[in-house]
Amino acid sequence: MKRIALALSALTLGAAALGVPAVVSAWGNTGHRMVGMAAVRALPDELPAFLRTPGAAAEVGELSREPDRTKGGGQPHDRERDTAHFIDMDDDGHVLNGQGLSIDALPVLKSEYDAALAAAGIDVDDAGYLPYAIMDGYQQLVRDFATWRVLNAAEARESDPGKRAWYREDRLRREALILRDMGYLSHYVGDGSQPLHTSIHYNGWGSYPNPEGFTNSRQTHGSFEGAFVRRTVRLDAVEAAMPAPRLDGFDLRLRVPAYLKASLAETIPFYRLEKAGGFVETDARGGTFATARLAAGAAELRDLTVLAWRASAEVSIGWPAVKVAEVEAGTADPWLAMIGED
Template sequence: MRFPLLAALGALALQPAAAHAWGGTAHAVIDRAAIEAIPADGPVFLRKYEDYIGASASLPDSWRGDDMNFSKIEEDPNHGWFREQFTFLKPIPRSRYEFVLSLYKHYETIKDSDPATAARTNVRWTGTLPYAAMEAYQRLITCMRYIRKANAEGGDASVPEQHCAFQVIRLGHYIGDGAQPLHDSVNSDGWRGDNPHDYTRDRTIHGRFESGFVDGMKLTVADIAPRIGAPGHRDGDMFDAVLAYLDNAGDKMETVYKLEKRDHFTNFADRDTRELVYTQTGDGARMLRDMICRAWAESATPPAKVVPAPLDFTNPKFNPETGSAPG
């Protein structure tokens, strides 16, 4: 189903863009499967926007063009989480800017003693994916509160519904990226460093797996729908849940390299590679569905009053380096 305000954006999303993430097939399948798995007590209004969301699933990749310097610098890190690059940082800060500052402080510490590591101790070579996901998630909650307000007052909810659909596109893309094991490792585009197992250093492994193989095996929503299961993450800390989700996917990074050694992802009937794709895209759809449903549940309550406010210097978590208290 199409809506006038969304038609132009949908057309833009279908324009060619450089491949940086799961290919368009996997992103669209993850988003569509997540929406179709929303239960009756969830935000079922999103089903009206499934075509728009599915067609726009790769839209955030189009914000990363080399000619779009302001947008690219902000957006590029949002698509990765290279865990090996910040093992020194525990716990993970609950603020994008505290994370960036921590990286820079470590860079300053090691730049003379270990310049090679220091060269990649920065936001571009670590990623900010969980922050991008949480930012989209909280914006989704806000959109959903406006829907509830319109419904309660007998008003028109179509505009906030469209806002929500756009935030689902953003959230779905980052969660979809996080399901791809190569997005959660410094070995994103070919093996780096010591290589005792002789894994490929060819940068094209990324695209050959997530686009070439996925398109070749003809992945569909029906392939992963039975794997999604009942909604989860109904309570608990969502940021911690996102970090655990990324860790689970990242733990399978070496599996991708082992499978690549067989036939370079040219055998679309390879059962193990197909199973990995089904598992990871299914996990992505499940996580996205769960975050959408959790956002809907959270939107039923008014915004919590934070005292002292995050910008209040007396807040015990206030960080003068960022000018705010973290989440």
């Protein structure tokens, strides 16, 4: 894949210059940890108590790095995962170029997205499919929370000791899965807050009209999101910069493109700041920019987590399916749905 190959080459060169290991990731380890930890630490009281602990925040922070740590598994593993970290849009919000899909007109299925790109002569490996990774992660979290709700309610009401013990064990398994799945969602949401993961200008401005004379250095991407963030950004500053929750009028297929377009809009400001020498430790402007983008990612993860929790109360889960609301109200027995009727 052209984008990933270029990023790997650039980061290897950049790391050699900085004397640090090469890492191909948005924000690097430090930034991804901050997004996950800040989001969890900001969750409101309506979320389950197991999530609102220092341990859960640390766990999600560590697991936020996992999609980068699993790279290099071979094919088809890498093909289906490496392109999930980005979507390269032109300055008008079209995938790669004017012939590509608009971010505001994404089809429902990724397979339809692939087909539309192919029809336009665009390779999905070059385009990326980050919006689908975020949407998929959110939907998985809704299912996780729905299962947890059922198990938690059933455990509290069950009078049979054997069944109650099983519900408890399965609830604990689900809590571990929720932390893992939140970590994965955190990673992709964090990727989406990094402007260079939303733009064709992802590592230097590239071979496009460049009237402002922006850099074409292949070290631009990696040096910003990795070592610079590690040296200049603090978790408490990210938390302080997080915008207020936006939880009304939620529509997943509108929310995700809007989020990615907001990041794309920061691409030119990034390059202007880079040209002005802002990304050095002695210039507060660079740290402020990075902090704001990490805070945007943390706030989006916080909001998606709350929205997933709320949505989980309205669905059915298990097989044969039971309604979460009925189990929580005590009007449905979920035993067969949870353990399996066979």
